[in-house]
Amino acid sequence: TYREIKAPTVVISGDRDKVVYAAIHSAGLERDIPGAELVWVHNLGHKPDWIAPGLVVDAIEKVSGAPIDLQAMAKAVEGRIAGDAQGAGRCAELKVPDAELAPG
Template sequence: IARAIIIGHSFGGAVTTAFARQHPQKTLGLVFLAPVSHPWPGGATAWYYKLTAVPVVGWLFSETIAYAAGMLRIGNATACVFSPNNVPKGYIGKASIPLVLRPPAFRANARDVARLYDYVRAASPGYREIKAPTLVISGDRDKVVYATVHSVGLEHDIPGAELVWVANLGHKPDWIAPDLVVGAIERAAGAPVDLQSMASVVESRIAGDAQGADRYPELKVPDAELAPG
């Protein structure tokens, strides 16, 4: 493949920006889905990622506790990721989600997440170098990443980037709005696709979604003073 459209979801947002900066000649376009890309106030990540990244102790945790505890919580955690949208039937099995809990994979993922904040803090000033056509799809009800930090940041920092906000969409546009994602890919390839109209269709389809409304609080950006200097 001489030139490709690179698509990144969540943590994959940071990978996508890295590819675009390191291989501009191979990058035809970029599509970001609920991405992580910028330093966020406080820089916090889940405690189990930090613990797993600790030498020796993290190995013991991942080998003895993480899989069993993760399997007990996998349904609830998945519902939170999708909230307020409904989890597609059979998603956990179809997407092979339990594979991430295998000890070696869990440790590798934990090391990546533990280092993510420092990476995006160093990398994000270079996003202005990116010249590829860029589309960003984000939901205003994302409960996993701060959309107003990352998605808005990409729109601001990458010249010509277009941000498509989708009302009542959570963290999984790849499963909840696949038609919009395909449209963004086509747009990045140069097709005359009206993404705002497509987003309106998605919004109408998911307007009544309220899965987890009483269990998963809205994700609010912490106060700016919590951010490290």
């Protein structure tokens, strides 16, 4: 089970992810893995490694023992992607995701 995971764990997720649900996946992992850190990025979709590769690298460094403030890094990413509508309104098949994907 997830509760048996002992490795340092960082979960990066965002409120525009249309693939996984926060309550089950990102917030669920933070809840179920002892000591896990959830890094929540507003306006981030399903590919944090593509949109915020620096944040992902910093998360890897943090679980390796580096003293990195991932929450501050997430705020910087939020500022950079704040105006990105991810195609909503420009491409017929892309809509703004439902808010229930975000953690409560």
